[in-house]
Amino acid sequence: xxxxxxxxxxxxxxxxxxxxxxxxxxxxxxxxxxxxxxxxxxxxxxxxxxxxxxxxxxxxxxxxxxxxxxxxxxxxxxxxxxxxxxxxxxxxxxxxxxxxxxxxxxxxxxxxxxxxxxxxxxxxxxxxxxxxxxxxxxxxxxxxxxxxxxxxxxxxxxxxxxxxxxxxxxxxxxxxxxxxxxxxxxxxxxxxxxxxxxxxxxxxxxxxxxxxxxxxxxxxxxxxxxxxxxxxxxxxxxxxxxxxxxx
Amino acid sequence: xxxxxxxxxxxxxxxxxxxxxxxxxxxxxxxxxxxxxxxxxxxxxxxxxxxxxxxxxxxxxxxxxxxxxxxxxxxxxxxxxxxxxxxxxxxxxxxxxxxxxxxxxxxxxxxxxxxxxxxxxxxxxxxxxxxxxxxxxxxxxxxxxxxxxxxxxxxxxxxxxxxxxxxxxxxxxxxxxxxxxxxxxxxxxxxxxxxxxxxxxxxxxxxxxxxxxxxxxxxxxxxxxxxxxxxxxxxxxxxxxxxxxxxxxxxxxxxxxxxxxxxxxxxxxxxxxxxxxxxxxxxxxxxxxxxxxxxxxxxxxxxxxxx
Numbered sequence: 159x160x161x162x163x164x165x166x167x168x169x170x171x172x173x174x175x176x177x178x179x180x181x182x183x184x185x186x187x188x189x190x191x192x193x194x195x196x197x198x199x200x201x202x203x204x205x206x207x208x209x210x211x212x213x214x215x216x217x218x219x220x221x222x223x224x225x226x227x228x229x230x231x232x233x234x235x236x237x238x239x240x241x242x243x244x245x246x247x248x249x250x251x252x253x254x255x256x257x258x259x260x261x262x263x264x265x266x267x268x269x270x271x272x273x274x275x276x277x278x279x280x281x282x283x284x285x286x287x288x289x290x291x292x293x294x295x296x297x298x299x300x301x302x303x304x305x306x307x308x309x310x311x312x313x314x315x316x317x318x319x320x321x322x323x324x325x326x327x328x329x330x331x332x333x334x335x336x337x338x339x340x341x342x343x344x345x346x347x348x349x350x351x352x353x354x355x356x357x358x359x360x361x362x363x364x365x366x367x368x369x370x371x372x373x374x375x376x377x378x379x380x381x382x383x384x385x386x387x388x389x390x391x392x393x394x395x396x397x398x399x400x401x402x403x404x405x
Numbered sequence: 406x407x408x409x410x411x412x413x414x415x416x417x418x419x420x421x422x423x424x425x426x427x428x429x430x431x432x433x434x435x436x437x438x439x440x441x442x443x444x445x446x447x448x449x450x451x452x453x454x455x456x457x458x459x460x461x462x463x464x465x466x467x468x469x470x471x472x473x474x475x476x477x478x479x480x481x482x483x484x485x486x487x488x489x490x491x492x493x494x495x496x497x498x499x500x501x502x503x504x505x506x507x508x509x510x511x512x513x514x515x516x517x518x519x520x521x522x523x524x525x526x527x528x529x530x531x532x533x534x535x536x537x538x539x540x541x542x543x544x545x546x547x548x549x550x551x552x553x554x555x556x557x558x559x560x561x562x563x564x565x566x567x568x569x570x571x572x573x574x575x576x577x578x579x580x581x582x583x584x585x586x587x588x589x590x591x592x593x594x595x596x597x598x599x600x601x602x603x604x605x606x607x608x609x610x611x612x613x614x615x616x617x618x619x620x621x622x623x624x625x626x627x628x629x630x631x632x633x634x635x636x637x638x639x640x641x642x643x644x645x646x647x648x649x650x651x652x653x654x655x656x657x658x659x660x661x662x663x664x665x666x667x668x669x670x671x672x673x674x675x676x677x678x679x680x681x682x683x684x685x686x687x688x689x690x691x692x693x694x695x696x697x698x699x700x701x702x703x704x705x706x707x708x709x710x711x712x
Binding site: 197199200201202203204205206209240243244250252254255256257258259262263265266275276277278286288289291292295303304305306307308309310311312315331 | 444445446447448449450451454460468497498500501502504508509511512522525528529530531532534535543544545547548549550551552554555571572573574594595596601621637
């Protein structure tokens with residue numbers, strides 16, 4: 159069984175779900191974060207046997223990790239609906255408990271999971287601009303300098319590097335292959351190296367055209383707009399799911 | 406030069422400072438309570454990472470730090486901010502200072518004990534347990550559920566069962582008893598973690614710079630940190646030697662988690678089986694150093710000075 163985990167308003171995930179089904183990825187289930195919030199039961203086991211998860215969804219479906227072979231993971235956060243059920247004084251604690259639980263059961267999903275959860279993000283690791291900038295340079299992707307001082311507010315580290323009005327192109331890297339734009343070969347190769355260094359199976363990368371004509375790193379996300387990759391991305395995703403673990 | 410960050414009077418930081426001082430190594434103490442008198446900036450460009458840290462009138466190039474030990478408390482809770490409004494200028498500056506410091510520490514080429522990202526595994530105990538298991542340790546049978554029937558079944562299978570928080574929020578480990586069974590319906594709102602109780606001797610293993618310090622803890626309490634409260638007597642701590650195989654396994658686990666310094670909680674059963682429960686990525690080791698004469702702070706200092 160293949161799963162697409164996403165929010166109900168994640169149109170890109172729904173597009174991928176429909177496209178994967180048309181490409182013969184079956185059986186495939188779309189499970190929204192709202193479904194998960196109102197699950198009838200959860201059963202997550204960790205111990206001597208491989209870790210497992212069984213979820214009884216509100217519509218009667220039961221998802222068992224023993225039947226899962228591939229997952230497109232687009233979950234962003236633990237369900238606020240459940241947190242809101244807690245007493246106001248307990249909501250921070252409830253959020254932490256639910257987030258920790260989600261991180262663990264997502265990690266227990268077997269097979270090909272794109273992306274695997276990390277403590278820095280359920281659908282892959284979100285990074286600060288300083289880390290992206292550092293990785294971009296290591297990958298040979300030109301990037302503007304990044305400076306941080308105590309006069310900058312913490313949000314400063316989550317902005318795009320692209321100057322206002324600059325031409326921006328987006329690409330998606332999935333397991334080393336780059337989709338979504340016809341940029342120069344050396345830029346695409348650097349994007350592939352960048353995703354590898356970021357340890358992200360799927361990564362969206364924005365680049366902007368600098369005054370010297372070179373494509374510079376702008377920002378990156380483990381939660382890309384999948385539709386930008388079009389059918390070639392879907393076909394590769396289907397291939398990755400079909401051929402299982404790391405190729 | 407070594408950068409020490411935190412509150413100088415905090416025992417683990419004080420112990421490490423004393424050891425570094427005794428060894429005559431150069432260090433700089435960044436007292437986070439004096440943030441208003443400090444400044445920091447860093448920049449990443451073609452030349453790499455550079456920047457400066459100002460403490461009072463002294464300015465240091467960030468390049469000069471080859472190692473850092475951070476024991477930073479949550480800066481939002483510093484006593485200096487107690488009377489400040491949530492969005493005051495001082496609060497915002499404090500946050501920005503700590504954010505800049507920790508962002509630099511994450512990418513600095515210096516040896517950092519420990520960086521924040523690897524510490525993240527401890528934010529979810531069962532998540533971390535899965536990594537521990539993959540490193541070849543036995544882990545206790547664990548059930549996280551919102552279904553009371555599954556808990557009853559689990560308890561019937563394992564006998565004594567404990568429950569504790571899933572997240573890093575500190576909770577006192579409790580044994581599931583008859584009173585708890587009466588209120589099990591409450592878990593329907595939030596999946597809760599239950600674990601088969603493992604009988605045996607608690608071992609706390611600290612790993613630092615390739616060195617291993619093991620302390621055995623004897624107590625009848627479910628949670629030895631609260632032994633005096635739970636069974637009337639404090640826990641008894643003593644230094645023990647680990648087998649070379651187990652020592653290597655502990656070091657490998659720390660490496661797998663990306664931690665320079667770790668506090669690994671083990672339990673050795675009467676059948677000599679070793680279970681691993683948790684890895685603390687920011688161990689307050691002074692309790693073990695004091696009660697079992699373990700020179701852990703010397704190990705931390707050596708690791709920093711070797712960078």
